Amino acid sequence: MDKSSQIYALFDALYTLEDIREVYRTSLPVLNPEEGLEVHDKLQKLKNILESLESGRGSQKTYIVNSLEPRIREEAYINIQPIQAGGRLTPEARKALISYADGYSVCDQCLSPFRLDKIRKPPLDQFHQELAKFLGMDEARVVPGARRGFQVVVNSLVERGDVVILSSLAHYTEFLAIEQAGGVAREVPSENNVVTGEGYRQTIEEVKKETGSLPVLLMVDHFDYMYGNEHDIRGIGEVASEYGIPVLLNGAYSVGILPVNAKELGVDFVVGSGHKSMASAAPSGVVATTEEWAERVFRTTGISGDVTGRTFGIKEVEMLGCTLMGVTVMTMMASFPHVKDRVLAWDEEVKKSNYFVNQFERVSGSKVLSETPRAHTLSRVDTSGSFDRVAKTHKRRGYFFSDELKKRGIVGPFAGATRTWKLNVYGLTWDQIKWVSNAFLEIAQQYNLDVG
Amino acid sequence: MDKSSQIYALFDALYTLEDIREVYRTSLPVLNPEEGLEVHDKLQKLKNILESLESGRGSQKTYIVNSLEPRIREEAYINIQPIQAGGRLTPEARKALISYADGYSVCDQCLSPFRLDKIRKPPLDQFHQELAKFLGMDEARVVPGARRGFQVVVNSLVERGDVVILSSLAHYTEFLAIEQAGGVAREVPSENNVVTGEGYRQTIEEVKKETGSLPVLLMVDHFDYMYGNEHDIRGIGEVASEYGIPVLLNGAYSVGILPVNAKELGVDFVVGSGHKSMASAAPSGVVATTEEWAERVFRTTGISGDVTGRTFGIKEVEMLGCTLMGVTVMTMMASFPHVKDRVLAWDEEVKKSNYFVNQFERVSGSKVLSETPRAHTLSRVDTSGSFDRVAKTHKRRGYFFSDELKKRGIVGPFAGATRTWKLNVYGLTWDQIKWVSNAFLEIAQQYNLDVG
Structure with a gap:
């Protein structure tokens, strides 16, 4: 049941190719005989590694440098970690990562007007346009993570002391963006862990009454980080439009895994996370908006040098110029064709999620705390009445549960947690879903918990 | 003279291994026979690719996805592009990139208190401590690019209308950070393209006289982006300390390629760029400071949820929580042992730079605009009196020059530029330096320019 040694061989092969690549990087336009020999030797080494991979034997762990170990979590195990599922790279993204590894790798053809989203080769300009369209918006920019997208909007709209309304299930980074801007x-409040348009209306009215002013921005999570529950975006959009307050949609758990059309949802800004849900390297993300708001949040620089008289072209203030100049944007772009397809298969992901939670609840005392039937793949569960009862008397305490999952090739739940915890089954194949579902039942039976 | 087809074979081999890796990612804990066969077939394909690489034949270009081409600039050519030299990845960084590809790849062992710089496996905590020490500072944080480091400091210190003094050779991102904060x-002004402590004193006095207040922050580039000239950091540090104004050192062109001890230089903040000078993927960088200032710029969150009563632990406001959760910080960390060594070899890099510019100036009419002898590897040059004279009558105009360089396996100078332009010879081997130097002389001779 352990693929580790094969994965180590695979990494060793990849590393050896990188060593060969380094010979080409440090050579003159033609390799000298010594360099040719070095390549030859490394190719021999590589062939031996491939033989051990093919035989199934595999290799010992090869370190990256000093004691830095490779990460084999996604290859050797089935990973149901709650925040990692949608950020697993596609093979295309991994190939882009390899090919565009170096610092400023997308800037070879940066021509006037010298801005990341205007670069034509690789086709970043086209990607930006497609990204806006994909989100049902007019303009999109890539940013170093969703949180930086919140920052762009909040810093553009919020002055010190201004009120921003957000969900009681909002992600902490929304709070930090508000705090950073002095808001x-x-x-x-949520009802049954869901926030609604009416809830927003009530809080808007309270703020109006207390401060005499309207809040300057509403933020809402499409699906929240805690339960993966779906919130009343349309309702909130309608209330917002009555009051004339803009809405920012936090799509960290939706953009890239399910269809999101921001204009149709009635919001003014949408933020997505590359490393959370767009199969991209960290930190990456997107902020998109309407033509109306683009001028404000994507405003270009107006500052100048008083001595030199320098101005800075069309660089955008909140972007601080360019944002993702290398592998990060390349992984977003390389994964994008797959991402566009996969959002269309969201229903199937939800089916798998519901299959899983139904099996999961067969263990007496195991409960799903998220809304059911599930409309998402991230779920909050409570095993206080099942696996935690075992943990109470087990010598490994809560770790027994992680141990048992790992024995079955499953990782991800917070190590030692047996009361309330989260998991995400996004992207698993049906075979993997059934395997994981079965593992929970098996562990329950092994420890004499009732299985219905 | 063309290594391209070999590089394409190398990439094809890497891609094939990624395809094999994908089989392991989508399988159960043991591969089924079909998956085993798939691995076998791909290994066969790989062996064929390796044969064609070994024979020197190489391969056709393989696309990453659709029409997205691999980048072969660093392998097939000698790259003297001005901003890319210090951001080329080490082999260790490329191996880390492969192994920690996925979104939140460094967060597997994120335990309480849940902050990036506290993670022990991989050893991000240790890396942060070493990074601070490496810069002669007390505290360091990784950020998505040097510009985000400026933003951290400026947003912490500058209120709307506050004056920030910076060099007339400052990078545009410093201006944008000031503009973003409302400063x-x-x-x-510079003298001979160098700024001094006395220059800063004069501007401080002017600001004091005009506004009645002192500026709140001084910013200065260690080596500027335009000439690669060294500026009077110690002098500026002394003047700043007389007035009690903090200094931010922009080390985008120094941190990671030459020794920088910020406290010894007399500055309060130092910012470095991962993708510019620390052999790291973009966007990455570092901001470091003294114990005295850390409390302010790395202040932890104080905001809370009014309904839920939630607070957000020790997340730092200006970081917006965590910053580089995957490949970006991993490349910084994997390159770090090499980076610590290479800064000690800076003298040799400067020797190579001076060797190059001396050869370069042998072409009559070619001038170096940066200070000489060079104290850096980035140089601004003027070929108006040499190669631009050829361009005037050449049917390819300025592009003839790029063509001729490319024929000799050299890329990097702005395509078509034959008047003033920049280059960076950082990291080239002596053989490569000589090759590049010679290429300029050869091209001059070919077009009947005088060579002294």
């Missing part, structure tokens, strides 16, 4: 955060 | 930028 005041007000939460909307 | 006012004042430039210090």
Whole structure:
């Protein structure tokens, strides 16, 4: 049940190719005989590694440098970690990562007007346009993570002391963006862990009454990080439009895994996370908006040098110029064709999620805390009445559960957690879903818990 | 003279291994027979590719996805592009890139208190400590690019209308950070393209006289982006300390390629760029400071949820929580042992730079605009009196020059530029330096320019 040694061989082969690549990087336009020999020797080494891979034997672990170990989590195990599922790279993204590894790798053909989203080769300009369209918006920019997208919008709209309303299930990075801009955060209470347009209306009215002003921005999570519950975006959009307050949609758990059309949802800004849901390297993300708002949040620089008289062209203030100049944007771009397809298969992902939670709840005392039937693949569960009962008397305590999952090739749940915890089954194949579902039942039976 | 087809074979081999890796990622804990066969077939394909690489034949270009081409600039050519030299990845960084490809790849062992710089496996905590020490500072944080480091400091210190003094050779991202925070930028004039402590003193006095207040921050580039000239950091540090104004050192062209001890230089903040000078993927960088200032710029969150009562632990406001959660920080960390060594070899890099410019100036009419002898590897040159004379009558105009360089396996100078332009010879071997130097002389001779 352990693929590790094969994965180590695979990494060793990749590393050896990188060593060969280095010979080409440090040579003159033609390799000298010594360099030719070095390549030859490394190719011999590589062939031996491939033989051990083919035989199934595999290799010992090869370190990256000093004691830095490779990460084999996604290859050797089935990973149901709650925040990692949608950020697993596609093979295309991994190939882009290899090919565009170096620092400023996308800037070879950076021509006037010298801005990341205007670069034509690789086709970043086209990608930016497609990204806006994909989100049902007019303009999109890539940013170093969703949080930086919040920052762009909040810094553009919020002055010190201004109120921003957000969900009581909002991600902490929304709070930090408000704090960084000097704004005041007000939460909307949830009902059954869902926030609604009416909830937002009530909080808007309270703020109006208390401060005499309307909040300057509403933020809402499409699906929240805690339960993966779907929130009433359309309702909130309608209320916002009544009051004339712009809405920012946090799509960290939706953009890239399910269809999101921001204009149709009635929001003014949408933010997505590359490393959370767009199969991209960290830190990456997207912020997109309407033509109306683009001028403000993507405003170009107006500052100048008083001595030199320098101005800075069409660089955008909140972007601080360019954002993702290398592998990060390349992984977003390389994964994008797959991402566009996969959002269309969201229903199947939800089916798998529901299959899983149904099996999961067959263990007596195991409960799903998220709304059911599930409309998402991220779920919050409670095993206080099942696996935690075992943990109470097990010598490994809560770790027994992680141990048992790992024995079955499954990782991801917070190590030692047996009360409330989260998991995400996004992107697993049906075979993997059934395997994982079965593992929970098996562990329950092994420890004499009732299985219905 | 063309290594391209071999590089394409190398990439094809890497891609094939990634395809094999994908089989392991989508399988159960043991491969089924079909998957085993798939691995076998791909290994056969790989062996064929390796044969064609070994024979020197190489391969046709393989696309990453659709029409997305691999980048072969660093392998097939000698690259003297001005901003890319210090950001070329080490083999160790490329191996880390492969192994930690996925979105949140460094977060597997994120335990309480849940912050990037506290993660022990991979050893991000240790890396952060070493990074601070390496810069002669007390505290360091990784950020998505040097510009985000400027933003951290400027947003912490500058209120709307506050004056920040910077060099008339400052990088545009310093201006944008000031603009983003609502500050006012004042430039210090340079003398012979160098700024000095006395220059800063004069501008401080002017600001004091005009506004009645002192500027709140001084920014200065260690080596500037335009000439690669060294500026009077110690002098500026002394003047700053007389007035009690903090200094931010922009080390984008120094941190990671030459020794920088910020406290010894007398500055309060130092910012470095991962993708410019630390052999790391973009966007990455570092901001480091003293114990005294750390409390302010790395202040932890104080905001809370009014409904839920939530607080957000020790997340840092200006970082917006965590910053580089995957490949970016991993490349910084994997390159770090090499980076620590290479800064000690800076003298040799400067020797190579001077060798090059001396040869370069042998072409009559070619001039170096940067200070000489060179103290850096980035240089601004003027070929108006040499290659531009050829361009005037050549049917390819300025592009003839890029063509001729490319024929000799050299890329990097701005395509078509034959008047003033920049180059960077950082990291080239002596053989490559001589090859590049010779290429300029050869091209001059070919077009009947005088060579002294």
